[in-house]
Amino acid sequence: MIRKIAPAFLIFLEPAFIEAKAVLAGFLIARPHLDALATVAVGFLFCLGLLSIFTLYEGTKALFEIRRILAGLPAFSLKRVEVISPDRFASEFGYSHMRLKFGPFGQDAGEVTLLYDTSGTLTDYQCAYNTFGMSYILLPSDRKLEDMSLYQRYLTLHEIGHGSFAGGGIWTRAWLIASSAIFAIGFGLLTTNFSTVGLVAIGLTAICALLSARGVVIESEAEVFADDYAIGYIARGNESDALRIIRKLIDGIEDVYPSLETSDRLINKSRLKFLRSTLRNLSLGKTTWGARPSIKWMHYLAAALLLWWTATAPKAESHVGWLLLAFAILFAICVAVRVKQLPIMFRLDKQIRSRIGS
Numbered sequence: 001m002i003r004k005i006a007p008a009f010l011i012f013l014e015p016a017f018i019e020a021k022a023v024l025a026g027f028l029i030a031r032p033h034l035d036a037l038a039t040v041a042v043g044f045l046f047c048l049g050l051l052s053i054f055t056l057y058e059g060t061k062a063l064f065e066i067r068r069i070l071a072g073l074p075a076f077s078l079k080r081v082e083v084i085s086p087d088r089f090a091s092e093f094g095y096s097h098m099r100l101k102f103g104p105f106g107q108d109a110g111e112v113t114l115l116y117d118t119s120g121t122l123t124d125y126q127c128a129y130n131t132f133g134m135s136y137i138l139l140p141s142d143r144k145l146e147d148m149s150l151y152q153r154y155l156t157l158h159e160i161g162h163g164s165f166a167g168g169g170i171w172t173r174a175w176l177i178a179s180s181a182i183f184a185i186g187f188g189l190l191t192t193n194f195s196t197v198g199l200v201a202i203g204l205t206a207i208c209a210l211l212s213a214r215g216v217v218i219e220s221e222a223e224v225f226a227d228d229y230a231i232g233y234i235a236r237g238n239e240s241d242a243l244r245i246i247r248k249l250i251d252g253i254e255d256v257y258p259s260l261e262t263s264d265r266l267i268n269k270s271r272l273k274f275l276r277s278t279l280r281n282l283s284l285g286k287t288t289w290g291a292r293p294s295i296k297w298m299h300y301l302a303a304a305l306l307l308w309w310t311a312t313a314p315k316a317e318s319h320v321g322w323l324l325l326a327f328a329i330l331f332a333i334c335v336a337v338r339v340k341q342l343p344i345m346f347r348l349d350k351q352i353r354s355r356i357g358s
Contacts, residue, residue, distance in 0.1 A: 026310025
């Protein structure tokens, strides 16, 4: 039972929609009644439904990209190297959410296939994550993860890190961050009396959304998180290998840094800062590995202030009934959209599988 409940609880603690979840929690703290609990529960389901749509959209877009790549390759030139099950991803790679089986995909949800291009056309590592179905990592190598060279293993783990529930690109899109901020501010103003804490919370939430929704910030956070994920995984097995990778990455970035575009410089500046700090800490025997959310501390501070505001200054009129009805309708709309989009994903996945060699 704990194994089944824990992933759902972890979703509540994930950075995605953290501000929205904070105001829902504050609403319940201020009104510890069954009707408020029902409203918060359905509101949380709406947040999950909205995340589901966003995730489904990103997954579908990723499959479209894989299909586009396959169209430019010789027929059946991609071969399966390895298939990583959701259970292995949950236990070995820390993807706790993969223990939740999503809809009609059932046991296939979260399964990741490593593909090798035998034609030699693909020379880099690419990932296409699809939380609700099959995901793919394209490799210029025909080795399984445990048989790869150190640098190949780092590159593959870096791509795996991009799919993490905590730090992957799916969970840091600009519209997701903006949606969380809009929901939190609107819900707070509707259910809570305005106050100084509320003003600060709203202001900080808006600033976080504006800053974090910038493309260069999203890319920087995603790349730093993926580096942290990959290096941390390697360090848990062999810290000397992790040090070698860090030094190799620093040297490589420093060599190309002067010739990079402005946006790429900003992204790699963040990576260099992280890599140098990690090298220093690891050399001193300090280990802080683990899949940490790649969302700025300001978001958590904003969420804490929103929680404080909504929990301590509730309006006399809570609108519980209307909120419950609104959340139920919105959740139903999310479900309907998801059901309509799923067949598109089925068709794309079928088309991709039909072009993969044995």
